[in-house]
Amino acid sequence: MTAFKPALILESVDEIPESAYIWHWKTEHHFPFHKHNKGQLTYVEGGAAFLYTRDKTYFLPARHYMWVPPGVEHYFQHRYPANYVRTIYFFTDEDDTSDPFYTRTGIYPVNNLLLEMILYTSKWDGNVLPGTKGYRFVKAIKNILPDISEQPLPITLPTTENTRLKPVLKFIQENLAESLTLESVGQEFNYSERTLIRLFRSTMDISFFQYLKLARMIRAMGYLLETDKTISEIAWDTGYNSVSAFSNTFYKLVGKRPSDFQ
Structure with missing residues (x-):
C-alpha cells in the first residue's frame, strides 16, 4: 500500500476526474469538513462511525456503508475502534443523473455480495483508471448499489x-x-x-x-x-x-x- 498522509487524500481524490480512487486505512484519521467531485462509499470494518454533513448527523453502524454524493460537504469520526476504513470514490457518469440513489446521502446495509466486493478492492490503492480490470470491477460495484440499497437506515439527527x-x-x-x-x-x-x-x-x-x-x-x-x-x-x-x-x-x-x- 502506498504510504501517504491522510490529508493528501483530499488533494488526490479529484486529480483524475475519470478515475476511481480507492484507499484502505487502518488507523484513526481526522478530516475537516470537505467535499469531492466524486461519489463516495465508505465502509468501516469492525467498528462504527458518525457521518456529519452541514445539517445532519448520520450513525454508521457495523455492516453498513455510507454513500455521500459529489459536492456534499461532510466529515466522519470513529467512535469505536475499527480494523479498516475502506473507501471508494467513484467517477461521475450518466448513472449519477439517471438514478436518484446517487444524489442522496444515506446509510445502507451491506449484504454479503457487497461486502465481498468491497473487501476484494483491497488489492488496489489510489487511482484506478478506465480500461483496467480494477475499473470494470469498481464500476460493477457502483452499478449494483441502487438495486441492493433500497432502504436507508431511518434515523438521522439534525444539527x-x-x-x-x-x-x-x-x-x-x-x-x-x-x-x-x-x-x-x-x-x-x-x-x-x-x-x-x-x-x-x-x-x-x-x-x-x-x-x-x-x-x-x-x-x-x-x-x-x-x-x-x-x-x-x-x-x-x-x-x-x-x-x-x-x-x-x-x-x-x-x-x-x-x-x-x-
Whole structure:
C-alpha cells in the first residue's frame, strides 16, 4: 500500500476526474469538513462511525456503508475502534443523473455480495483508471448499489451552526442519561421553555423532545453494536427508566427491537 498522509487524500481524490480512487486505512484519521467531485462509499470494518454533513448527523453502524454524493460537504469520526476504513470514490457518469440513489446521502446495509466486493478492492490503492480490470470491477460495484440499497437506515439527527442552539445540543449529547426536560435544559442556559421551543423549531424544524429521542436512539444503536452492555443497561444509560419504553421507542424509530438490532 502506498504510504501517504491522510490529508493528501483530499488533494488526490479529484486529480483524475475519470478515475476511481480507492484507499484502505487502518488507523484513526481526522478530516475537516470537505467535499469531492466524486461519489463516495465508505465502509468501516469492525467498528462504527458518525457521518456529519452541514445539517445532519448520520450513525454508521457495523455492516453498513455510507454513500455521500459529489459536492456534499461532510466529515466522519470513529467512535469505536475499527480494523479498516475502506473507501471508494467513484467517477461521475450518466448513472449519477439517471438514478436518484446517487444524489442522496444515506446509510445502507451491506449484504454479503457487497461486502465481498468491497473487501476484494483491497488489492488496489489510489487511482484506478478506465480500461483496467480494477475499473470494470469498481464500476460493477457502483452499478449494483441502487438495486441492493433500497432502504436507508431511518434515523438521522439534525444539527445546526446556530450560536445559541449549538451549545444546547452539545449539552444534551453529553447528558443523555439524565432526565432532561425543557425546564432543566432551559435553566442551564437561562432560556425560558418558550424560547427553547422556538429555537428548535425555527432552527432545525424539530421539537426539543423529538431531538432528544433521536439522540438517545442513535446513542443506543452505538451501545448495542459496539459494547457488551445489556439492553437494560443501555436503556438506563440513554435516559430511560423502563426497558419496555426504551424498546418500544427503539422499535418505532428503527423498525427492529433492540435485541434484533444487536
